[in-house]
Amino acid sequence: MCGIAGIFHPGTPKPVDPARIxxxxxxxxxxxxxxxxxxxxPGVGLGHRRLSIIDLAGSPQPMQAGALTVTYNGEIYNFAELRGELELKGARFVTGGDTEVLLHGWRAWGPAMLDRLNGMFAFGLHDADTGTLFLARDRMGVKPLHYVELSDGSLAFASELKGLLAHPLLRRVPDVTAVEDFLALGYVPDDACLVAGVRKLPAGHFLQVQRWQGVPRPRQWWDVSFADRASGSAKALGEELLARMRDGVRSRMVADVPLGAFLSGGVDSSAVVALMAEASKAAVRTCTIGFDEAGHDERAHAAAVAQRFATDHHAQVVRPDDFSLIDTLVHHFDEPFGDGSALATYQVAALARQRVTVALSGDGADEALAGYRRYKFHAAEERVRGLLPDRWRAATFGTLGRWYPKADWAPRPLRAKATLLALGSDGDEAYARAVGVTSPELRARLLSGEARRALAGHRAEDRYIAAMRDAPARDAIDRAQYADIKIWLPGDILTKVDRTSMAVGLEVREPLLDHRLVEFAATLPAAMRLRGGTGKWLMKRSLERYLPRDTLYRPKMGFVTPISAWFRGALGHEAEALTRSRLLGDSGWLDMATVGRLVEEHRGGRVDHGRTLWQLLMLERSARRLFG
Known part of the structure; x- marks a missing residue:
């Protein structure tokens, strides 16, 4: 994998200083x-940092072919087939990698080339003949691309925000709407940035800039539709699903460097390892991390899968509370990132990098096949909403939800506040709240009056509601999955994997996000994605020949991140420091008296504000690096 950057003058082709690149x-x-x-x-400069994966001795970048020059981050898994097709059209290749396919593909097909690419990518391609800069990002948003228009009229782009921050003309001014978004969602989504003026090219979009024509809006070149339904028996559709999973795995096993897989012991990573073992002549290299904490250590489950498929397995116990990594994560994420599992993801990537350069992961199946528990709850709530008149339901459950205490200390059946509020709302509003971290009510207390006025009505949840309202979908689960694929997946999951893996020089590939698999999964009847409270139902049923029932049907565990306990123990001093943070106080974003009350309530055990305090800590550390 790689890092890219560039500068382009859409107007007068001013010289580009190579030192800036x-x-x-x-x-x-x-x-x-x-x-x-x-x-x-004249008027353009491109830069590239390379992690060699394919054609190790060749394929230097930026790569030229006549009037075309490209800088590219990613992998095109079907490059060999495209190369053969282009050779039949007269293209002559001088390298053995996938980068050159972009150059000849642009010459043959122009922007329509993107439809033919199966891979993860972000690239900038300059066509000197037409005076064009073409920026593109893959369908799912696996690879990042940031860009900004600068005061000298130039357009600058880079894989990571820090690449743009290295340009002396970028003014570091914060955008308070991104603070609202981060507090609500736990990450800064792809349609926002904490540095005002910086934009992220959305997943499945391209930006084509012509000389003398200014910078247009990005154009969408791919979308996923839940509007159609596949027909056929569960057995037949399951076989097709399994075939697409198999294709996704095998296409991502091509590499000229050591390759392996993350193996947590859960169904998704175990499925990837099973299909890798089926396709590989040698033992698959697998790795897992474990924790010395009862109820959160999956090493035994991972070891059982490794033994079943005779993998070359490596496990290591790590500390879940290695707080020394906080500043490392802040540096690599640039913007604040509140998903506490990033700590463990960084640790497993670092472990994998000791033995391999490419690792396959199981990310994406939950979004594509309705694997999260929140889909089950959303479906149940929608059934209740369908039984009651809207006016009566909103008045009754909404009132009860507002008055019911936030009983974090109580047994789970008594923690009804969120459910009552959800039943009092329409489905899209309720789901938008469910995927958030800090509720609108708490944000109303936490944000200062100055910040609320500056937001001018902007509310983080509205992007989710709009995505669900406009989704090409048939039912509530379709709409929720569509919004997650568009917002949560690139903003949280794929950002987390990209930044933590790239931090240690590891390329991670997600075979369960092969676009052909995602497109097919979206056509499955909802009951084959979510049935009887079981998410990924058809996927699990199809994998019963490969994996034991305990692996397929035991509750999802995930990485341990005991954030709430940290702020009552080892990170207690950090919580107290937040109340005295000069940066947060001077920013004007927060009501510091409310911050103090949150810390007091949490440390006293009265209310669980652990995730919100983690967000405030990451916001403070990130803002210090960006603006401090």
């Missing part, structure tokens, strides 16, 4: 430790 890629050296390249011409 060098600075923009130098801060991304972790993404490409194996080499670098810089290319400039």
């Amino acid at each position: 060098a600075a923009m890629i130098a801060v991304q050296a972790h993404r490409g430790p194996d080499g670098e390249g810089i290319w400039t011409a």
Whole structure:
């Protein structure tokens, strides 16, 4: 995998200083430790940091072919087939990698080339003949791409925000709407950035900039539709699903460097390892991390899967409370990132990098096949909503929800506040609240009056509601999955995997996000995705020949992140420091008296504010690096 950067003058083709490109890629050296390249011409400059995966001795970047030059981050898994097709059209290749396919593909098909690519990618391609800069991002948003228009009229782009921050003309001014988004969701979504003016190219979009025509809005080139339904028996559809999973895994096993897999012991990573073992002549290299904490250690489950498929397995116990990693994560994420599992994801990536350069993961199946528990709860709530008149339901449950105490200390059956509020809302509003971290009510207390006025009505949940309202979908689960694929997946899951893996120079591939698999999964009847409270039902049923029932049907565990306990123990001093933070106080974003009350209530055990305090800690650390 790689880090890319570039500068383009849409107007007058001013010279581009190679030193600026060098600075923009130098801060991304972790993404490409194996080499670098810089290319400039009148009005344009491209830079590249390389992590060698395919064609190790060749394929230097930026790569040229006549008037075309490209800097590219990613993998095109079907590059061999495309290469053969292009050769029949007269293309002559001089390298053995996938980068050159982009150049000849652009010459043959232009932007329509994107429809033919199966892979994860973000790239910038310059066409000197037409004076065009073409930026594109893969369908799911596996690979990131940031861009900004600068005061000298240029457009700058980079894989990571820090690449843009290395440009001296970027003004570091915070955007308070991104603070609202982060507090609500736990991450800054792809349609926002904490640094005002910086934008992220959305997943499945491209940006085509012509000389003398300014910078247009990005154009969508791919979307997933839940509007159609596949027909056939569960057995037949299950076989097709399994075939698409198999294709996704096998296409991602091509590499000229050591390759392995993350193995948590859960169904998704175990499925990937099972299909890798089926396709591999040698033992698959697998790795897992464990925790010395009862109820959160999956090493035994991972070991059982490793033994079943005779993998070359490596396990290591790590500390879940290695707080020394906090500043490491802040550096690599740039913007605040509140998903506490990033600590463990970084640790498993670092472990894998000791033995391999490419690792396959099981990410994406929960979004594509309705694996999260929240889908089950949302479906149940929708059934209740369908039984009651809207006016009566909103008045009764809404009132009860507002008055019911937030009983974090109580047994789970008595923690009814969130459910009552959800039943009092319409389905889209309720789901938008369910995926959040800090509720609108708490944010109303936490944000200062100055910040609320600056937001001018902006509310983080509204993007989810809009995505669900406009989704090409048939039912509530369709709409929820569609919104998650568009917002949660690129903003949280794929950002987490990209930044933590790139931090240690590891390429991670997600075979269960093969777009052909995702598109097929979206056509499955809802009852084959979620049945009887079991998410990923058809996937699990199809895998019964490979994996034991305990692996397929035991409750999802995930990485341990005991954040709430940390702030009552080892991180107690950090919680207290938040109340005295000069940066947060001077920012004008927060009501500092409310911050103090949250810390007091949490440390006293009266209310669980652990996740919100973690967010405030990450916000403070990130803002210090960006603006402090």
